[in-house]
Amino acid sequence: MSNTSQKKFGPAWALKDINLTIAPSEFIAVLGPSGCGKTTLLRSVGGFIEPTDGIIRLNDQIYSGQGHMVAVEDRDLGMVFQSFALWPHMTVREHVEFPMKSKRQKHLSREKKKKAVERVIESLGLAPYADRLPGQLSGGQRQRVALARAIVGRPSILLMDEPLSALDAELKISMRQEIQNIHRRTGATILYVTHDQSEALAMADRILVMREGAIEQIGTPQDMYAHPETEFVASFVSQCNMVKGRWDRQVFKVADCPLVYDGHRVADIFKQKGLYPVRPEQFKIVRGGDGLPATIINKQYNGREIQYSLRCGTDRFTVFAGCDEQFDLGEDVYLIFDV
Known part of the structure; x- marks a missing residue:
């Protein structure tokens, strides 16, 4: 996946000269303080907002730019939000089934869709809660439902916007491991937005540090920690x-x-x-x-x-x-x- 884009809100640039190429199956953590452009970058990739300039593409398909703007539902993406975004009237199983009704999954038979849903429910330990509503689940269980819904269709890219920020400290550690396991099992490319330096250092293949809409530094967690390139990165990453x-x-x-x-x-x-x-x-x-x-x-x-x-x-x-x-x-x- 590649992203060469800028985004302007009124006279202010929310994204400035973002030039980023992400390898297949790579885990990229986007790190930075509030208002630095992290979520704007994620929403641009997801198709929720259109870049003012530049191109966003997955392999050879242009998602945004050059007169193209592929709809959110037509992008090969799975999304996990900070708020979990679960529907209160739908059971766990219904949440996981929902993405399989999209036209991106129309090539699959009913039996294959059912197997995919059951496999994900089982792999995330949700089988005992499959018929429960979100209000009957703990925070960690709701997060697992959001993850299951995002990965059931085996998207090429997973977009995660501060998915652990609503959880307590102990649960965050176990959910980090769950996300790492999902990454290994699915082989999806992950773009993970966070303001938590420890999350980025613990999980990512590469960290992208943003400041005032621009990329301040990008590199492995080891390089970012041991060899910061700016005073801001040195002070912000740990x-x-x-x-x-x-x-x-x-x-x-x-x-x-x-x-x-x-x-x-x-x-x-x-x-x-x-x-x-x-x-x-x-x-x-x-x-x-x-x-x-x-x-x-x-x-x-x-x-x-x-x-x-x-x-x-x-x-x-x-x-x-x-x-x-x-x-x-x-x-x-x-x-x-x-x-």
């Missing part, structure tokens, strides 16, 4: 400390102390701004040594680790430490860059 100093080619000299860091894999934008990005787990807190002097100003026990907040000059840094690394509030310590 947490990041920005150490101040100056660059001498590939060597970073920390401000106000004799420390130097290697910078061979740091993006140029940080060098232009005199910054060095350090993730919270890359700093080690010690009581003595050659490190950045800092003071503990807050600590939070999280079970597997302790999250420390430290004042370092005029900056505030975050450091993740093991539970056996105990430091006191107000204690003066040093931060060692531990990579």
